[in-house]
Amino acid sequence: MSADARQTSHSSNWVPDRKDTILVTGAAGFIGSCLVKYLNEQGYERLILSDDFSRPDKLKNLERKQYLQRIDREQLLDWLAHEGWDHSIRFIFHIGARTDTTEFNRQIFDRLNVQYSQQLWNYAVKRQIPFLYASSAATYGDGSQGYDDDHARIPELKPLNPYGWSKQQFDLWVLSQEQTPPFWYGLKFFNVYGPNEYHKGRMASVIWHAYRQIQETGIVRLFQSHRPEYRDGEQLRDFIYVKDILKICFWCMQHLPPSGIYNAGTGKARTFYDLVKATFAAVNKPLQVQYIPIPEDIRNTYQYFTEARMEKLRKAGYTDPFSSLEDGIADYVQQYLLTHQYY
Secondary structure: OOHHHHHHOOHHHHOOOOOOEEEEEOOOOHHHHHHHHHHHHOOOOOEEEEEOOOOHHHHHHHOOOOOOEEEEHHHHHHHHHHHOHHHOEEEEEEOOOOOOOOOOOHHHHHHHHHHHHHHHHHHHHHHOOOEEEEEEHHHHOOOOOOOOOOHHHHHHOOOOOHHHHHHHHHHHHHHOOOOOOOOEEEEEEOEEEOOOOHHHHHHOOHHHHHHHHHHHHOOEEEEOOOOOOOOOOOOEEOEEEHHHHHHHHHHHHHHOOOOEEEEEOOOOOEEHHHHHHHHHHHOOOOOOEEEEOOOHHHHOOOOOOOOOOOHHHHHOOOOOOOOOHHHHHHHHHHHHHOOOOOO
16 A cells, blocks of 8 residues: 555554554653653553663653563564564554764764664564654754755755764655655654653753752853854753653654654744743742853754744644743643652
């Protein structure tokens, strides 16, 4: 069956119910573990979880979550082929990736973000399983080509670091494939924040770092601007609360919109100053900001502006509103950071 024919066929036949098995990669990470919890809340407990489970700090993300089995990332593809699960998995959420934007070893990204994703895609094609994977706004580079998720524009993008290039390379490979899963989605995640990112260290969201600094010193350090058109702290990002990301992922599984690559942001850029102001307000402490130089190892690859164009997802039928930056930060800080809770 052609991709076009599949898209126009009765999609309800492809929607997994609560008795079906779902595979989640990156399941012990930030977004992946939140997705596992969200699926549990919707009644889905027949989950196969895959990740690098060697880090105890990541395993805390899976406490009190319901699932069938954990399979190490390096054994997943062989396990699927030999354990019989390949016939019963009804949806794949491929959230796992190496996401460190300060890592410059391209071989790591080629293996984990490109080749591994290609193998999992080919498996989904062979078994005809709907497939959703995490792309990234890092593919947009310095933003000079805009933030349009039109497939025709994607080859023009020039990411600023090996992580972004790996996501771009997989996006382009996907768009070149004649054989596809019955439904597939590449979600370009913008700046995601929220619970379960405790293990990410330097790569955790600015909200997490701001909260830590407020508790430790009462002062938040923000990067200075090294470009004259931006004042210090007024670099802009499209910050999206992880719970909004989860809703998009689940909606794709439930409604199976037209296959393709979609932006996953709010469509509204906000400054880092706004973010810090909201974080201070969430802990009810006075605003104090100190500006510091951007570290030299990331200065040349630092994005000053990101803002998702969200018309494509809206036209596909997604109608839920996105959390404001203030509401998302208040929920994150008060429900999770202040209480040391996981989602």
